[in-house]
Amino acid sequence: MFTKIHRRFSHAQTLAIGHFLVILTGALLLMLPIASQDGTVTDFLSTLFTSTSATCVTGLIVVDTGTHWTFFGQLVILLLIQIGGLGFVSIGVLFSMFLNRKISLSTRSLLQESLNVDRVGGVIRLVRKALLGTLLFESIGAILLCFRFIPDFGLVTGLWMSIFHSVSAFCNAGFDILGSFFGAYCSLVPYAGDVLVNMVIMSLIVIGGIGFIVWSDLLEHTYHFKKYRLHTKIVLITTLILIFGGALLFYIFEKDSILAGRPIHEQILCCLFSSVTARTAGFNTVDFGFVRQCSALLMCVLMYIGGSPGSTAGGIKTTTIAVLFGSLVSKVRGNHGINLFRRQVDKDTVSQSANVLVLTLLLATSSIMAICAMQDLNMLDVAFEVFSGLGTVGMTTGITRDLIPASQVIIILMMYLGRIGTMSFAYSFFEKRNVPAIQNPVEKVMVG
Known part of the structure; x- marks a missing residue:
């Protein structure tokens, strides 16, 4: 299937078109009367917004998931979340494996770009590990959540609640269906002090957000940190710094505001949860409409950084910010090259990181x-x-529900670009060209 598509389109174009088709299909399914609680057709912009948010594992909504959509509508959203989290290419390869079809080199190369890994070799094994790991972690998460949701909502509803929120958390989607019981757009606020729910959701978010490459490395080398790839070391250390650093700053900013009067254990959970979920998950246990401006700015920074490459998360990625910070420190110290964990970072990686930073900031500022x-x-x-x-x-x-149609379209575009990658989208318009034999002379330009 992918081989035929690739004959006409580049990898970047295939990924961009594939995501668009998944989003469009989801939007049309959600327009069916069977998808809405009142049995009417939901307007196309609302279904397009919801489908984009689910496929791009975002979680922004213009209608409450729990109160507006029926079981069918919620199931469509859940499938879109799962496809978006794993990637439609990985899902396609999964079906090919079930049918014992040979995976072509072209498809492997497309899969490599989809998962954002550095080599084609071993990519099929990585997909198998990713699929099995996804099934394992989502199942464990659902089972653990059953201990809370089944007593609260009954067997059938509690089981569906557990499955939905486990998949949504692992895929870093942030969709919830608690609105029908606790009021629309409530997210996980009713469980702000619940240790089980908080720990399970946070664990799923972090595991889904560190990336399939890191899983493979951890599985192969277990706790031997020195044997990990440089990528894994950067991801793990940066993730820990962002989680605990973000939680500490959130506590400092909000201890006399939105956290005031809460039990100490709930304050700790709220700080950790807010720091974890801000880096691509979208759930919340506090109302961010009432946080201080410094906290909102902190959340913007964490959201901008996001998760790690080859994961279910978005953002410019932990490795990007780590490489750029390493470059800054290296330049200030007057060192040659960027050295992290006794390894020198490739110059092309630094250039790519800078390009991602500039392009995403340009898009965000313009929007x-x-x-x-x-x-x-x-x-x-x-x-x-x-x-x-x-x-x-x-x-x-x-403010999501207050956005006019034109503003909603801008947010839809931001979610779409955030999922497929701003650089990948830019590449889809241009063919890669070989380095010309004759190049222009080099001249230095004063900066800074």
């Missing part, structure tokens, strides 16, 4: 200005929404 020009909204709220979409996070201060 914020465009929405603010069309609507009289608080700029920080708009920035929060845009970074949430671009980072495929799904957190909001509550």
Whole structure:
């Protein structure tokens, strides 16, 4: 299937078109009367927004998932989340494996780009591990959540709640269906002090967000840190710094505000959960419409960074920010090259990281200005929404439902670009060219 498509399109174009077709299919299915609680046709923009958010594992919504959609509608959303989390190419390869079909080199190469890994060799084994790992972790998460949701909602509803939230958390999607019981758009606020729910959801988010490459490395070398690949070391250390650093700052900013009056264990859970979920998951246990501006800005930074390459997460990725920070430190110290964990980072990686940073900031800034020009909204709220979409996070201060159609289209585009990758989308418009034999002379330009 992918071989035939690739004959006409490049890898980047195939990924862009494939995601678009999945989103469009999901939007059309959600328009069916059977998908909505009142049995009517939901307008196309709302279904397109929801389908994009689910496929791009974001979590931003214009209608409440628990109260607006029927079981059929929620099932469609869950399937879109699973396809978006694993990638439609991985799902296609899974079916090919079941049918004992040979995986062509072209498909392997496409899979390599889809998973954002550095080599074609071993990519099929990586997919198998990813699929088995996904099934294992989502199953464990669902079983653990059953201990809370079945007593609260009954056997059938509690089981569906457990499965839905486990998949949504592992895929870093942030969709919830608790609105029908606790009020629309409540997310996990009713369980802010529940240790079981918080720990299970946070664990699934982190495991899904560190990436399939890291899984493989951890499985192969277990706890021998020195044997890990440089990529794995960077991901693990950066993830820990962001989780605990973000939680500490959130506590400092909110201890006398939104956290005031809560039991100490709930304060700790809220801080850790907010730090974890801000990096692409989209669930929330506190109402971010009432946090201080410094906390909202902190969340924007965490959403912008996101998770790790080759994972279910979005953002510019932990490795990108680590490489750029390493480059900054190296330049300040006057060192030659960038050395991390006794390894020198490739110069092309540094250049790629800088390109991603510039392009995403340009997109985010343009989107914020465009929405603010069309609507009289608080700029920080708009920035929060845009970074949430671009980072495929799904957190909001509550303005999503106030966006006019044109603003919704901008957020849809941000979610789409955030999932397929801004650089991948840019590559889809241009063919890679060989380095010319004759190049222009080099001249230095003063910067800084």
